Amino acid sequence: MWYVIIDESMKILKANITIDISNGEPQMVEKHRSEWTIENKKKANFDNVARKDILYKILDKSMLSKIKTCITAKEFWEKLTQLCEDNDQTKENKLIVAIQKFDNVKMKPGEIMSEFDERFSNIVCELTTLGKSYSNHKIALK
Template sequence: MERDHANRSRPVAFNLSKFDDWKVRKQAHLSAIYDEMWDLISGGPIVVMMVNTQKAAQGADPETMIPKPKSQHTSDEKTRANLDNVARDILFKSLDDSLFQKVRKCTTAKQIWDTLMSLGERDEQEKDNKLTVSMKKFEDFKMMPNEAITDIELRFRKLMGDLSDLRKEPTEKEKNLKIL
C-alpha cells in the first residue's frame, strides 16, 4: 500500500482545451495513489464507522453503526480517513489561480471534482460545436505533403480520440478505415 504521497510526479495542470485528457490522467493518478481514492471522488469522504455499543447494550439492533471517533482510529483508518485531504491537495495543485478561485470554498474532493467537471464539460451546445469541428476535420482528413506515415497515423488517432471523447460512435466505414 503506497503511503508516500509527497514524492509523486508533477501534477497535470487543468486545461479546458485538453479537458478530456486531463480528466483521464487525473482519474488514473488518483487511483494509482490509493485504491480507495477514486471512491471518495465519486462518493464523498471516507467515514470510518464502528458498532454503536450503547444501542447494542440496550437490546436494539446491534448492527447500528456510528462514526468512529478520530482518537480511536487505527493507523490504517487514519490513512483512509485522510484520503480526502490528499485528493483535495492533488486537485488544488493542478489548478491555476483563476480556477482555484472557483473551487477554493469546496470542502471535499468530490465537490472540487464536480465543480471542475461542470467547468470542463460545459453545456451541450459547446460539445455539439466541438463535434461539428471534429467531424469537419475528419471529412477533410488527408495526407499532408512530406508527411510520414507515422505522423499521419498519429494525427488520425488523435482525431478519432477527439471524436470518441465527444461520444460520437464511429460509423462502420470509419471503423473499417485503415491508413496504408
C-alpha cells in the same frame, strides 16, 4: 482514493454495541477521533490527499480560484465537472472571450518576447480547441 472524489469523504465507523442487533448486522456509528488507529487516520486523510495532492496540481490558477471554496474532494469534483461541461451557450461564450483575447493581445510592459509568445500560443491553442482557427499568415501578422 477515487471513492472520496466520486462519493464523499470517508467516515471512520465502528459497531454500536449499545443497540440490540435485530437483523444480524450491527448498527454502525462514527468513531471518535481519539479512537482512530493509524489505518483509520490514513483513510480519513484520503480526502485531503485527493483534493490537495492530486486535483490542485493539475489545475491552472484561473480554474483553481473558481473552486478554492470547496471543502471536500467530492465538492471539488462536482464544481470542476460543472465548470468544464460544455453546453452550447458555455462553448459560445468561451469562444467569444477567446476571440476578444486574440484581437486585443499585446505585449505587456516589461514582458519579454518568450513570455508573450507563450501567452499568445495559449490563446491560439484555446481558440483551436474551441473550433476557431486562423491562418498562419494572420497569426504571424498578429
